[in-house]
Amino acid sequence: MANRRDFLKQGALLAGAVAFTGNASIAAPPLPSVNTDDDAYWKLIRAQYPLNKEKIFLNNGTIGPSPFSVIHEVQQDMLEVDTFGRYGGHEDVALKALGKFLNTKDTELSLTRNVTEGINIACWGLNLVKGDEVIMTGHEHVGHALPWLNRAKLHGIVIKVVQLGKTADETLNNVKNLITKKTKVISVPHIPCTIGQILPVKEICTLARERSIWSIIDGAHPPGMLLVDLKDIGCDVYVGCCHKWMCGPKGTGFLYVAENKRNEVQAYYGGGGFDTGWDMLSNPPMIKGYAENGHRYYYGTQNYSLFKGITKAIEFQNQIGRELIEKRVRGLATYLQDHLISLSDKIEMLTPTEAISRGAQVSFKIKDKEMSKLQSFCLEQKITTRYVAENNINCLRISTHIYNNQEEIDTFLTAVDKFMKA
Numbered sequence: 001m002a003n004r005r006d007f008l009k010q011g012a013l014l015a016g017a018v019a020f021t022g023n024a025s026i027a028a029p030p031l032p033s034v035n036t037d038d039d040a041y042w043k044l045i046r047a048q049y050p051l052n053k054e055k056i057f058l059n060n061g062t063i064g065p066s067p068f069s070v071i072h073e074v075q076q077d078m079l080e081v082d083t084f085g086r087y088g089g090h091e092d093v094a095l096k097a098l099g100k101f102l103n104t105k106d107t108e109l110s111l112t113r114n115v116t117e118g119i120n121i122a123c124w125g126l127n128l129v130k131g132d133e134v135i136m137t138g139h140e141h142v143g144h145a146l147p148w149l150n151r152a153k154l155h156g157i158v159i160k161v162v163q164l165g166k167t168a169d170e171t172l173n174n175v176k177n178l179i180t181k182k183t184k185v186i187s188v189p190h191i192p193c194t195i196g197q198i199l200p201v202k203e204i205c206t207l208a209r210e211r212s213i214w215s216i217i218d219g220a221h222p223p224g225m226l227l228v229d230l231k232d233i234g235c236d237v238y239v240g241c242c243h244k245w246m247c248g249p250k251g252t253g254f255l256y257v258a259e260n261k262r263n264e265v266q267a268y269y270g271g272g273g274f275d276t277g278w279d280m281l282s283n284p285p286m287i288k289g290y291a292e293n294g295h296r297y298y299y300g301t302q303n304y305s306l307f308k309g310i311t312k313a314i315e316f317q318n319q320i321g322r323e324l325i326e327k328r329v330r331g332l333a334t335y336l337q338d339h340l341i342s343l344s345d346k347i348e349m350l351t352p353t354e355a356i357s358r359g360a361q362v363s364f365k366i367k368d369k370e371m372s373k374l375q376s377f378c379l380e381q382k383i384t385t386r387y388v389a390e391n392n393i394n395c396l397r398i399s400t401h402i403y404n405n406q407e408e409i410d411t412f413l414t415a416v417d418k419f420m421k422a
Contacts, residue, residue: 039405039406042328042402042405043405045320045402045403046402046403046404046405048067048068048069048316048403049065049066049067049068049247049403050065050068050071051065051403054382055382055383055384056382056383056384056404056408056411056412057384057403057404058383058384058385058398058399058400058404058408058412059384059385059386059397059399060244060245060360060399060400060401061193061196061221061244061361061386061397061399062244062386062399063243063244063250064224064243064244064245064246064247064248064401065247065403066243066247066248066249066250066309066313067247067313067316069312069315069316070247070248070249070309070312070313070316071309073308073309073311073312074249074305074306074308074309074312077089077090077304077305077308077309078303078305081304081305087304088304089304089307089308090304090305090307090308090311091111091302091304091307092106093307093308093311094111094307094308094310094311095109095111095294097310097311097314097315098254098310098314100314101223101228101314101317102223102228102229102230102238102240102254102256103228103229103230103231103232104230104231104256105259106293106294107259107292107293107294108256108257108258108259108262108293108294109254109255109256109294110254110255110256110257110294110295110296110297110298111252111253111254111294111298111302111307111310112239112252112253112254112255112297112298113251113252113253114143114241114243114251114253115141115143115144115218115219115220115239115240115241115253116143116144116147117253117255118239118240118253118254118255119143119144119147119187119216119218119239120147121255121265121267121297122187122216122237122239122255122257122265123147123148123151123187123216124147124151124266124268125265125266125267125268126184126185126214126264126265126266127264127266128151128155128157128184128185129155129156129157130155130156130157131156131157131158131182132157132158132182132184132185133157133158133159133160133180133182133183133184133185134148134152134157134158134159134160134183134184134185134186134187135160135161135162135175135178135179135183135185135186135187135188136148136159136160136161136162136187136188137161137162137163137164137188137189137192138161138162138163138164138391139164139189139192139193139194139195139197139390139391139393140189140192140193140218140390140391141189141192141193141218141220141390142390143218143220144187144189144218148187157184158182160178160183162174162175162178162188164192164195164197164199166352166354166357167352167354167357168198168199168200168203168354168356168357169200171197171199171200171357172200172203172204172207175188175204175207176207179207179211179213183211183213184213184214185213185214185215185216186204186207186208186213186214186215186216187214187216187217187218188201188204188216188217188218189217189218189219189220189221190217190218190219190220190221190222190238191220191221191222191225191359191361193220193221193388193390193397194350194363194388194390194391194393194395194397195350195351195361195363195388195393195395195397196221196333196351196358196359196360196361196362196363196397196399197351197352197357197358198222198226198356198357198358198359199357200356201217201233201235202232202233202234205217205233205234205235205236206234208236209234214236214237215234215235215236215237216235216236216237216238216239217233217235217237217238217239218239219238219239219240220239220240220241220244221244221245221359221361222240222245222359223240223241223242223244223245223246224242224244224245224246224247224313224317224325225245225325225326225329225359225360225401226326226359227322227323227326228240230256235256235258236257236258236261237255237256237257237258237261237265238255238256239253239254239255239256240253240254240256241253241254242254242310242313245329245360245401246310246313246314246317247313247316247317247401248309248310248312248313248314249305249306249309249310249313251303251306252306252307252309252310255294255297255298256294257294257297262292262296265297267290267296267297269299270287270299271299271300272299272300273291273295273298273299273300274290274291274295274296274297274298274299275287275288275289275290275291276288276289276290276291276292277289320402325402328402329359329360329400329401329402330358330359330360332360332400332404332405332406332409333358333359333360333361333362333398333400334358335406335409336362336398336400336409336412336413337349337351337353337358337362339409339413340362340364340413340416341353343413343416343417344366344417344420346366346367346368346369346420347364347365347366347367347416348364348365348366348367349362349364350363350364350365350393350395351363351364360399360400360401361397361398361399361400362397362398362400363388363393363395363396363397363398364395364396365394365395365396366416366419366420369419369420370394371387371388371394371395371396372387372389372394373419374387374396374416374419375387375396377415377418377419377422378412378415381411381415383411383412383415385397385398385412386398386399398412
């Protein structure tokens with residue numbers, strides 16, 4: 001607890017010290033006694049973020065606000081780069097921090113800008129031919145769907161869409177029933193961006209491995225929301241980002257390729273760091289080989305200050321406690337889901353109520369209502385949500401993170417009630 005108190009005190013100082021916010025009212029309040037079940041503790045956590053106090057932000061699933069400590073770290077390092085002309089740095093530290101955060105070797109990780117970039121690397125890197133089948137869901141984000149759809153258009157692979165069940169077992173059986181002799185890849189989200197359902201990815205990856213099928217997981221949402229253990233999941237490829245639930249710098253992500261699969265995911269874009277050597281003076285000019293680590297898939301000049309921000313974001317989560325974070329964010333979502341269900345029989349809950357299948361996102365519809373209008377109504381009430389138009393789902397998605405509280409959820413519930421009665 002002492003370390004946590006010191007950590008949060010530092011955050012409170014940063015809250016008043018980050019000059020570019022231009023809002024003195026953002027400064028953190030005095031530190032209360034640390035009791036992680038008390039609202040006072042979570043209000044202090046909220047004070048670590050430069051979030052507008054007049055608004056309620058329930059859309060972390062789109063972008064996660066960074067705490068002051070992360071913003072400050074990136075700002076100071078960028079200032080140093082431009083003051084002294086420094087080049088590089090922080091890459092190895094960020095990879096080691098991510099490796100521990102995800103329980104994998106840092107050599108199996110590549111630093112990317114976002115999930116879309118990682119999905120493209122994996123999608124185009126596999127040796128697939130016309131007629132090969134790829135199993136996906138009807139709940140894909142555009143960044144996961146379009147690389148595969150583009151490859152289907154250009155190379156003739158076949159996309160097969162699995163229906164998600166109301167339970168983990170039902171979803172797993174649906175995947176199993178869609179597998180044929182032509183199935184080469186199962187590429188699904190760990191948590192879909194649409195309805196926040198946790199898929200049984202460990203079981204899906206086991207199923208794929210037993211049948212020599214590639215398992216690729218779109219992990220945009222779980223890191224920072226749930227405890228993610230890549231070795232336990234057992235996937236071939238996992239693609240995530242640091243700027244959603246990890247609340248890291250915007251434009252940061254990672255690609256995991258299992259060490260025993262690295263030579264089967266072809267790298268197509270080359271640049272400094274992705275090779276083991278090259279020679280333009282030999283006859284013919286040649287590249288000697290590819291890097292025997294995640295650097296095979298990223299290269300060239302980066303904003304290395306963002307890498308330092310990744311490390312600070314992980315430090316922020318570790319200081320609070322990742323188990324505590326998961327308990328908090330899932331608890332808020334459960335509170336929201338339960339109260340939405342009891343609010344009206346006109347509410348159709350899309351996120352499963354099964355405990356193992358729900359995380360920190362809740363999606364729902366209201367019978368005979370256009371949900372985009374509810375999003376607009378919420379904005380008028382200074383509440384930010386996310387309307388889901390993908391695949392004509394027409395629902396509203398609510399994300400609950402550590403800077404949210406029960407009072408904000410109650411305010412949202414009141415807004416939903418007013419909307420239905422209007």
